[in-house]
Amino acid sequence: REIAYDPAAAPPSLQVRAAQVLEGNWTGTSTVPSRGLYPHQWSWDSAFIAIGLRHLSPLRAQTELETLLAAQWADGRIPHIVFNPSVPLDAYFPSPDFWRSSTAGRAAGAPRTVQTSGIVQPPVHALAAWLVHLADPGLSRARGFLARAYPRLAAWHGYLLHRRDLGGGGLVSVVHPWEQGMDNSPCWDRPLSRVAPAPARSFRRADLDHGAPEDRPTDLDYGRYVRLAADYRDRGYADGPGDFAVEDPAFNALLAASEYALERIAHELGARGPAREARAERLTTALVERLWDPAAGMFLCRDVRAGELIPERGVSGLVPLLLPGLPGDLAATLVRTVCGPHFGLGGTTRLVPSYDLLGDAFDPHRYWRGPAWFNTNWLLERGLRLHGERGRADALRKGMLHTAGASGFAEYVDPYTAQACGVTGFGWSAALTLDLLH
Numbered sequence: 001r002e003i004a005y006d007p008a009a010a011p012p013s014l015q016v017r018a019a020q021v022l023e024g025n026w027t028g029t030s031t032v033p034s035r036g037l038y039p040h041q042w043s044w045d046s047a048f049i050a051i052g053l054r055h056l057s058p059l060r061a062q063t064e065l066e067t068l069l070a071a072q073w074a075d076g077r078i079p080h081i082v083f084n085p086s087v088p089l090d091a092y093f094p095s096p097d098f099w100r101s102s103t104a105g106r107a108a109g110a111p112r113t114v115q116t117s118g119i120v121q122p123p124v125h126a127l128a129a130w131l132v133h134l135a136d137p138g139l140s141r142a143r144g145f146l147a148r149a150y151p152r153l154a155a156w157h158g159y160l161l162h163r164r165d166l167g168g169g170g171l172v173s174v175v176h177p178w179e180q181g182m183d184n185s186p187c188w189d190r191p192l193s194r195v196a197p198a199p200a201r202s203f204r205r206a207d208l209d210h211g212a213p214e215d216r217p218t219d220l221d222y223g224r225y226v227r228l229a230a231d232y233r234d235r236g237y238a239d240g241p242g243d244f245a246v247e248d249p250a251f252n253a254l255l256a257a258s259e260y261a262l263e264r265i266a267h268e269l270g271a272r273g274p275a276r277e278a279r280a281e282r283l284t285t286a287l288v289e290r291l292w293d294p295a296a297g298m299f300l301c302r303d304v305r306a307g308e309l310i311p312e313r314g315v316s317g318l319v320p321l322l323l324p325g326l327p328g329d330l331a332a333t334l335v336r337t338v339c340g341p342h343f344g345l346g347g348t349t350r351l352v353p354s355y356d357l358l359g360d361a362f363d364p365h366r367y368w369r370g371p372a373w374f375n376t377n378w379l380l381e382r383g384l385r386l387h388g389e390r391g392r393a394d395a396l397r398k399g400m401l402h403t404a405g406a407s408g409f410a411e412y413v414d415p416y417t418a419q420a421c422g423v424t425g426f427g428w429s430a431a432l433t434l435d436l437l438h
């Protein structure tokens with residue numbers, strides 16, 4: 001019997017499937033990371049999502065960033081969550097009634113009309129805005145996309161550089177693990193151990209309605225996250241000495257990468273401004289001086305309160321590979337570390353894990369304590385390419401594309417088996433797949 005060729009029956013391509021995820025997560029003005037687990041707009045998710053979305057619709061990608069920037073506070077901070085008012089309060093914790101941005105954040109200039117969190121996330125936005133512009137410069141110019149984004153992005157960087165240099169050494173500190181974006185990384189265990197947890201019965205974890213408890217942070221972690229956030233809120237979101245302050249390599253490297261992007265944006269606009277390239281170079285120098293650990297062959301986090309480096313190898317310590325100004329010998333050492341026994345790329349793993357394979361706290365399924373994530377792998381793929389490691393970058397790209405499709409665009413995967421963990425149909429996993437395909 002002859003079987004007629006039916007194009008509708010052919011499996012959809014990876015590109016089509018990734019586009020379907022982004023379509024399904026689009027709300028009309030921005031993209032949720034996941035319909036169930038994360039039903040609002042997240043700051044660094046939106047930046048990564050815009051980087052992929054630009055290949056589908058430059059207009060939607062611009063809108064994604066514009067929606068986020070519209071929620072900026074008067075002091076320059078871009079909040080880590082912009083809440084969707086049509087989502088029920090109990091769908092995600094902590095909800096707007098916890099953060100109380102428009103009242104508790106009044107002195108810091110929180111917007112009145114939109115509810116947000118009061119903490120931040122890594123500054124990927126200027127890099128995203130520049131890449132979105134490049135996807136369709138004509139549309140971008142016609143809409144004044146960069147002209148409107150530039151002052152907001154400059155104020156955002158100004159907030160970080162001036163209000164958040166809590167260690168006094170030219171680097172930005174995060175004041176909450178959610179700010180750095182790798183919530184339960186073992187790098188935070190030591191500084192977090194000084195934080196008295198809020199009682200477990202004082203809040204309800206909506207995340208456990210959607211995720212397996214063994215894939216998520218523990219209740220003790222949550223108690224500490226809640227305590228730190230509530231204390232910050234009760235101080236009116238004023239920046240100063242608090243219980244938790246950490247200089248993180250990825251956060252600062254992303255700020256430096258975004259400073260380079262802001263320089264390009266300023267040039268495109270014919271704007272005169274501070275010498276941003278010099279700022280990016282100063283950040284790179286400060287990263288090397290304050291966070292490089294020659295024995296580990298990578299960057300570590302600095303516990304600002306204790307005044308010492310944290311002896312844990314997290315993937316954030318590899319992300320500075322993204323920087324063009326990194327001294328050549330350090331870049332070569334980082335490449336060796338990525339491919340060595342602690343991260344296993346090209347040997348035991350196809351994607352780079354979030355934490356040291358040989359570390360005591362390693363857990364292949366628990367969130368940022370071992371699984372591989374697509375955003376950090378995308379950053380490392382760029383870093384490898386930038387430093388001339390084309391073969392390794394190509395192999396990582398191939399591994400990411402395969403894993404993205406096979407896992408249904410999982411939130412994160414077991415670094416050894418590539419088994420899907422967390423939710424599927426995750427925004428940045430789909431978006432960065434699209435970017436790698438172009």
Ligand code: 9WN
Pocket residue numbers: 033038042044045080178181182183207
């Ligand atoms: C807290 C949205 C966010 C990501 C973070 C990731 C996770 C939130 C949570 O989800 O954090 O901000 O509820 O666990 O750790 O990187 O931006 O995808």
